[in-house]
Amino acid sequence: MAAKDRREELIAAAFRVMVRDGVVKTTTRAVVNEAKMPLGVFHYCFNSREELLQEVITRITDSGVAKARKVFDGEGDLGARIAKSLYTFWEGVELSPGEHQVGYELTHYALRQEGFEDLARRQYAHYLEVHEQLLAEAAESAGITWTVPLPVLARYLNAVLDGVTLCWLADRNSENTREVLRLTGEHLMSLAAKDA
Numbered sequence: 001m002a003a004k005d006r007r008e009e010l011i012a013a014a015f016r017v018m019v020r021d022g023v024v025k026t027t028t029r030a031v032v033n034e035a036k037m038p039l040g041v042f043h044y045c046f047n048s049r050e051e052l053l054q055e056v057i058t059r060i061t062d063s064g065v066a067k068a069r070k071v072f073d074g075e076g077d078l079g080a081r082i083a084k085s086l087y088t089f090w091e092g093v094e095l096s097p098g099e100h101q102v103g104y105e106l107t108h109y110a111l112r113q114e115g116f117e118d119l120a121r122r123q124y125a126h127y128l129e130v131h132e133q134l135l136a137e138a139a140e141s142a143g144i145t146w147t148v149p150l151p152v153l154a155r156y157l158n159a160v161l162d163g164v165t166l167c168w169l170a171d172r173n174s175e176n177t178r179e180v181l182r183l184t185g186e187h188l189m190s191l192a193a194k195d196a
Contacts, residue, residue: 007045009035011055018056019098023105028052050119053106057123060103065130067092069137078142078192083185085134090181093165094174100165128154144192153191160184 001009013035017026028042028049035041046052067088076084093100103123110119131154139146146153160180168177 003045006037006041010037010042010045010052011059014052015056015059015099015102018102018105023053023102023109050116053110053116053119054122057103057106057119058126060099061123061126061130063092063099065134069134078138078144079185079189081138081142082188083182086181086185087178089161090164090178093168097169101169104162104166104169124158127158131155131157139192142192143195145195147191147193153188157184157188 010031014026014031017030017034021030029039031052032039032042042052046055107120107123110116110123128151132150135146135150135153135157148156164177164180168174
């Protein structure tokens with residue numbers, strides 16, 4: 001098996017272990033056991049456990065982004081595309097709650113582990129960058145300008161999605177969550193001004 005393929009299998013194995021057992025129990029030994037590989041392969045493919053965790057975070061984010069971008073490339077006015085994108089994100093949460101729980105676990109784990117703090121910073125920098133990029137693409141395609149700075153709007157959107165996801169992971173109230181997402185879409189549209 002090529003090194004690239006081994007690396008991908010280790011990332012997939014780490015994700016399975018995290019969803020099943022939690023981030024704290026996702027040791028390098030647990031990952032290689034899940035992947036049915038010798039421990040030496042891990043050190044050949046990754047410089048550190050932190051590098052593996054960063055790859056898992058990136059994959060989680062990029063998976064959601066790909067779905068959101070596909071919706072933005074679709075038909076309809078901006079309001080309809082924003083609403084559809086939010087609901088597409090939400091369907092992903094309901095279908096894979098473990099994936100989203102792992103994302104939050106990774107953040108808290110990194111913030112509490114000396115030497116891993118930068119992992120959490122990079123995780124949220126990546127989230128904010130992705131939200132900002134999607135909002136910029138949406139504005140360009142719809143011929144609008146956001147009335148608040150993009151970094152602020154990206155942080156607002158990230159805060160809403162984090163909040164509804166964490167709340168739902170605790171209470172599983174999908175009806176109220178969908179209503180919050182509807183309100184969020186309406187609020188975003190109120191912050192859009194047509195280009196002259």
